[in-house]
Amino acid sequence: xxxxxxxxxxxxxxxxxxxxxxxxxxxxxxxxxxxxxxxxxxxxxxxxxxxxxxxxxxxxxxxxxxxxxxxxxxxxxxxxxxxxxxxxxxxxxxxxxxxxxxxxxxxxxxxxxxxxxxxxxxxxxxxxxxxxxxxxxxxxxxxxxxxxxxxxxxxxxxxxxxxxxxxxxxxxxxxxxxxxxxxxxxxxxxxxxxxxxxxxxxxxxxxxxxxxxxxxxxxxxxxxxxxxxxxxxxxxxxxxxxxxxxxxxxxxxxxxxxxxxxxxxxxxxxxxxxxxxxxxxxxxxxxxxxxxxxxxxxxxxxxxxxxxxxxxxxxxxxxxxxxxxxxxxxxxxxxxxxxxxxxxxxxxxxxxxxxxxxxxxxxxxxxxxxxxxxxxxxxxxxxxxxxxxxxxxxxxxxxxxxxxxxxxxxxxxxxxxxxxx
Amino acid sequence: xxxxxxxxxxxxxxxxxxxxxxxxxxxxxxxxxxxxxxxxxxxxxxxxxxxxxxxxxxxxxxxxxxxxxxxxxxxxxxxxxxxxxxxxxxxxxxxxxxxxxxxxxxxxxxxxxxxxxxxxxxxxxxxxxxxxxxxxxxxxxxxxxxxxxxxxxxxxxxxxxxxxxxxxxxxxxxxxxxxxxxxxxxxxxxxxxxxxxxxxxxxxxxxxxxxxxxxxxxxxxxxxxxxxxxxxxxxxxxxxxxxxxxxxxxxxxxxxxxxxxxxxxxxxxxxxxxxxxxxxxxxxxxxxxxxxxxxxxxxxxxxxxxxxxxxxxxxxxxxxxxxxxxxxxxxxxxxxxxxxxxxxxxxx
Numbered sequence: 001x002x003x004x005x006x007x008x009x010x011x012x013x014x015x016x017x018x019x020x021x022x023x024x025x026x027x028x029x030x031x032x033x034x035x036x037x038x039x040x041x042x043x044x045x046x047x048x049x050x051x052x053x054x055x056x057x058x059x060x061x062x063x064x065x066x067x068x069x070x071x072x073x074x075x076x077x078x079x080x081x082x083x084x085x086x087x088x089x090x091x092x093x094x095x096x097x098x099x100x101x102x103x104x105x106x107x108x109x110x111x112x113x114x115x116x117x118x119x120x121x122x123x124x125x126x127x128x129x130x131x132x133x134x135x136x137x138x139x140x141x142x143x144x145x146x147x148x149x150x151x152x153x154x155x156x157x158x159x160x161x162x163x164x165x166x167x168x169x170x171x172x173x174x175x176x177x178x179x180x181x182x183x184x185x186x187x188x189x190x191x192x193x194x195x196x197x198x199x200x201x202x203x204x205x206x207x208x209x210x211x212x213x214x215x216x217x218x219x220x221x222x223x224x225x226x227x228x229x230x231x232x233x234x235x236x237x238x239x240x241x242x243x244x245x246x247x248x249x250x251x252x253x254x255x256x257x258x259x260x261x262x263x264x265x266x267x268x269x270x271x272x273x274x275x276x277x278x279x280x281x282x283x284x285x286x287x288x289x290x291x292x293x294x295x296x297x298x299x300x301x302x303x304x305x306x307x308x309x310x311x312x313x314x315x316x317x318x319x320x321x322x323x324x325x326x327x328x329x330x331x332x333x334x335x336x337x338x339x340x341x342x343x344x345x346x347x348x349x350x351x352x353x354x355x356x357x358x359x360x361x362x363x364x365x366x367x368x369x370x371x372x373x374x375x376x377x378x379x380x381x382x383x384x385x386x387x388x389x390x391x392x393x394x395x396x397x398x399x400x401x402x403x404x405x406x407x408x409x410x411x412x413x414x415x416x417x418x419x420x421x
Numbered sequence: 422x423x424x425x426x427x428x429x430x431x432x433x434x435x436x437x438x439x440x441x442x443x444x445x446x447x448x449x450x451x452x453x454x455x456x457x458x459x460x461x462x463x464x465x466x467x468x469x470x471x472x473x474x475x476x477x478x479x480x481x482x483x484x485x486x487x488x489x490x491x492x493x494x495x496x497x498x499x500x501x502x503x504x505x506x507x508x509x510x511x512x513x514x515x516x517x518x519x520x521x522x523x524x525x526x527x528x529x530x531x532x533x534x535x536x537x538x539x540x541x542x543x544x545x546x547x548x549x550x551x552x553x554x555x556x557x558x559x560x561x562x563x564x565x566x567x568x569x570x571x572x573x574x575x576x577x578x579x580x581x582x583x584x585x586x587x588x589x590x591x592x593x594x595x596x597x598x599x600x601x602x603x604x605x606x607x608x609x610x611x612x613x614x615x616x617x618x619x620x621x622x623x624x625x626x627x628x629x630x631x632x633x634x635x636x637x638x639x640x641x642x643x644x645x646x647x648x649x650x651x652x653x654x655x656x657x658x659x660x661x662x663x664x665x666x667x668x669x670x671x672x673x674x675x676x677x678x679x680x681x682x683x684x685x686x687x688x689x690x691x692x693x694x695x696x697x698x699x700x701x702x703x704x705x706x707x708x709x710x711x712x713x714x715x716x717x718x719x720x721x722x723x724x725x726x727x728x729x730x731x732x733x734x735x736x737x738x739x740x741x742x743x744x745x746x747x748x749x750x751x752x753x754x755x756x757x758x759x760x761x762x763x764x765x766x767x768x769x
Contacts, residue, residue: 168660280741281650284748288759305765314765323763358725359657359668360737 051185052129058101060408061266062253063416065136066348066371067242071183073190074213074350076272076367077198078140078176078401079205086148090421092204093137096180097415099200100135103128103193121199123192131189135197136181137416138270138403143177153420155254155264157374161271161402164380165387166395173274173399176208181270181369187214209399211274213350213367225309226301230277230351230364231394233294234301237309238334240344251344251378252371263419266407271345271379273368274352274399280361282394293391295328303330312336332385343378345370368400375402506689508756511638514685518636521681522565526628529558533624536600537617540610548610553670553722555620556597560671563678564644568634569627576623580661595619598661605664638756645682645700645750648675653740659725666724672740673711673722679747680704686750693753699746703739710739 056064083089107128109120120128144154163169180197184190190212198207216227226234240247249255256265282290291298295313297306303313305323313324315336324331334344348371353364372378386392409416536551559566559578566574581594581602595616603613652675655661656668683690683700690697714732715722728736 278654280744281654284646284650284744286752303765305762307765311765317766318763323765357658359653359659360734360741361653361658 052131054132055130056132056134058104059411063136063405063408065134065181065183068134070215070348071132071185072215073187074183075190075194076211077180078209079178080208081177081205083204088204089148092201093417094415095200097409099197104130104133106130121195131185133184133189136405138179138405140176140401140403150420153261155404156260157376158404164383166392167397170398173209175401179403211352211367213352229366231282233298236347237301239347252346252373254373268371268405269375270403270405271370271375272400273397275366275368276396276398277365278394279364292325295324295330327389329389329391332389333382343381345372345378505756505758506754508638510689515636515641517685518564522562523631525558525561526631530624530628532558533621540613540617543611545610549604552600552604557670557674560674561678563648564682565634570630601664642751642754646744646747648679649744666726668725670722676707689754696749696753703743703746707739707743710735
């Protein structure tokens with residue numbers, strides 16, 4: 001992230017108004033080398049919400065929102081295209097990127113004539129501060145059917161997500177031609193972005209399903225401690241190191257020469273799984289049984305028998321599963337062998353809670369999001385291995401889908417997915 | 422919420438200090454459905470513990486605090502260890518439950534031909550009533566349907582999971598729900614006769630295999646709450662009865678099966694702790710709610726859609742309350758001491 005000093009940002013915004021006149025966007029005035037001086041801890045001295053000026057570039061070799069440290073709030077939207085032609089579809093995708101670029105970089109809300117509907121809903125006030133906003137755009141396999149002449153461009157591994165063992169996929173919560181992942185520090189930033197993006201594509205892309213996610217607060221003990229999911233266990237401990245560019249090229253980004261269409265190079269596959277967690281059931285399970293299902297200590301997150309979260313579980317020393325049962329979640333998900341190393345995925349999921357179901361039970365769960373280079377080699381292999389895990393009694397996957405997040409947009413005139421044109 | 426459930430159970434305990442072996446009368450649920458605070462002040466302890474009710478939060482946080490300190494030795498649980506029950510002690514209860522299951526399988530076997538005839542005559546309403554009877558019969562098997570060999574349970578009671586979208590179900594979709602789908606979506610009843618014939622065959626298989634089904638002691642104790650958990654998740658939500666909405670009928674069958682499990686386990690539970698009293702109080706209260714619902718709908722089970730908000734809340738809330746003490750049953754009847762988890766070598 002490139003932090004921008006809030007005061008500098010506002011000063012520049014004011015300058016831009018006087019120079020550019022009413023309605024001028026100020027995104028361009030945010031210098032990419034703006035000083036990294038925003039304090040990271042505690043409330044801002046002026047009593048305002050801190051970190052709103054944090055900015056993540058929209059354009060780049062890869063899309064943002066993949067390796068970007070997980071922001072606190074998110075919304076996921078599965079969209080279907082009703083565009084009558086390829087041209088109209090591309091126009092909508094271009095508008096999606098243009099709006100996302102403007103909002104992620106921050107802009108001043110334009111003022112228009114008093115009797116015209118304002119071009120921005122104004123939810124965030126006169127200035128749309130970036131608030132670490134990322135908008136990640138991905139395409140579902142259905143976009144490559146016979147409607148838009150894109151069949152020949154379909155990324156090689158982009159298939160309809162299979163129903164895995166124990167899945168109860170609801171067609172109204174599954175799939176979509178386009179997936180948009182919106183992440184930011186504050187809920188209102190996400191809601192505003194969602195609203196503006198949908199306005200930009202009205203008439204071409206319609207909402208098929210949507211879900212809001214949140215990340216648990218960082219409650220330590222260290223800043224690196226993984227956050228908890230709604231089963232109260234730390235989630236994401238075993239993620240590959242996103243700062244290791246070589247590793248990301250092995251596991252996440254589509255590489256040239258891998259048999260994929262050229263336009264897909266630099267992109268990644270996004271696996272979305274809406275996983276209902278039956279939390280009342282879970283809360284009736286004994287602590288020991290909970291820990292044995294997961295394979296970790298619930299409080300500190302250490303592999304069972306261990307003392308620290310990031311300790312290697314050393315399965316080799318426990319071949320019979322006396323310490324960590326052979327069907328424990330962490331053991332099946334990542335056996336940590338040479339043969340399974342290239343199956344690793346980058347998880348970037350969010351907790352969700354969305355009211356109650358019709359039996360009055362809490363509708364809570366995990367919007368599981370994983371990025372990987374090849375879902376057959378990686379995600380599906382892992383998921384099939386998890387088939388027999390005892391934890392399946394307490395969860396029900398109900399939605400999601402396979403999507404492909406193309407490489408990043410290359411600049412202000414480009415858009416995510418332009419390789420399709 | 423669990424705390425509330427526990428406290429509510431205390432209320433019921435408070436109304437009866439008689440022995441733990443027989444059911445006590447409960448105040449009709451409606452009497453305390455809309456009171457601001459239905460729980461009187463004479464509550465003394467939290468169910469299943471000696472913790473004074475007014476100290477519940479403090480005691481809980483102390484326990485959680487000690488769990489944190491103990492975290493280097495996962496598996497250590499606060500509280501006094503209880504002596505494991507001998508697995509052989511379950512022989513009587515599981516044999517009794519097997520006999521119950523065989524009885525209901527026989528009842529079902531008698532019912533399916535009546536369903537088949539009703540379908541053949543082509544009149545929908547009687548066929549729907551026969552279907553409800555057959556469905557209820559099967560759900561009375563409760564504690565064994567997870568133990569049936571192969572895909573037999575799926576053939577009789579399976580749902581067409583993971584449909585790619587609205588449209589034709591997978592060809593393997595058969596059984597009670599296949600007939601339900603047809604009956605409540607306008608299919609000609611006579612067109613469903615072949616599914617009833619197939620069901621008759623599968624129920625015959627059920628009767629043959631039941632005597633050989635192995636019921637593991639721990640599994641059996643777990644059924645004390647799992648039957649009702651399944652009812653809550655799959656029936657009261659409507660997930661498994663999307664066409665008929667027969668969630669109340671199904672839940673009532675699940676309660677009957679749960680009653681039978683508890684009744685067979687009573688000799689074991691009596692010797693343990695206060696679980697049995699709590700369980701029986703809640704099961705009585707739940708049965709009372711179900712009886713009232715049935716009476717309010719002219720003596721037949723209402724569909725989920727026919728419940729008004731108050732009825733829905735009464736039923737959902739009582740099921741949720743009953744699940745608290747029911748989930749204590751397996752813990753009360755542990756057959757092995759908690760395993761000691763080896764330490765992970767620090768060298769690694």
